[in-house]
Amino acid sequence: MQTKNLLVSRQKLRQEWNRDILNLLTPRKPNKSVSTFQNPGRDSYIPSENSVYEIYVRKTVVSEKFPQAIVDIINFDLGSVVEDETGFTIDGVKYLRKDMPSVSLDRCNEIRAENNEIVFERGKYYKFQDREGKYHVLDCRGNSVSQPYSEQTMKRQNEESFQMGKFWGCIGCEGVYGSKYYSDEEQRKILKEAGIQEGFFSVQVGDKRQELFLSNGAAGAVVPKRRYDGTYNMFMNTNILDDYAVGSVFVIGGKEYILDEHKKLDIPYGADIYDIKFPMREK
Secondary structure: OOOHHHHHHHHHHHHHHHHHHHHHHOOOOOOOOOOOOOOOOOOOOOOOOOOOOOOOOOOEHHHOOOOOHHHHHHHHHOOOOOOOOEEEEOOHHHHHHHHHOOOOOHHHOOOOOOOEEEEEEEOOOOEEEOOOOEEEEEEEEEOEEOOHHHHHHHOOOHHHHHHHHHHHHHHHHHHOOOOOOOOOOHHHHHHHHHHOOOEEEEEEEOOEEEEEEOOOOOOOOEEEHHHHHHHHHHHHHHOOOOOOOOOEEEEOOOOOEEEOOOOOOOOOOOOOOOEEEEOOOOO
């Protein structure tokens, strides 16, 4: 009797074991109502094989016109523009590259000084004439002056615009023009045509501003004011002129100055101390 009961128990155990293995090997259909994510704030929907997706695509409209206002966006707010080989898309409207006009000269400011100061404002256009008298367009983006992007992307780049933008950008942001493209004489001509008078002046590009000195001397046409101040202090407060005899005549900016008994010159602040002719040394 005991043997028979033992056999029945073993048989039941074997059946349960087989059923467990069968459950493990049989794939189950996923239950989409149960979240597999622990984060309750995250979308936990798991699509089934029969789910249907609808993709909404905003249709792009091609504009028949290319207004100057759109050119402005391309030049000053390029981050809001989607650009490809054929054109520019703004707010779902595409403007074809082949239709893009040049920046109208009528919308450009003259590069003109007021109170011996030139200011390039962000988001504005400027025009200038090259050596042959042809007009070109520049714009002010950030703290730089350059040919507008709309002109560059249409392959209308030119050396004159690049160099003129570089000139104003260098002296307005750095206070020094390091290129040899414009000679000292040409730099003086550019500045004087813009209304800059000899002496102290300033140039501002965006929020960068430099105080400068327009000189006719050998130190260059454009001298940073800080450098001028150092040179002026050298003449007025050091013994740099001790090797010259009392009464020696120095010509500074076309005017004569006589060395006094203290070996000093009475030079007014703002005189062109780089345009100087020295007398013979005493020693």
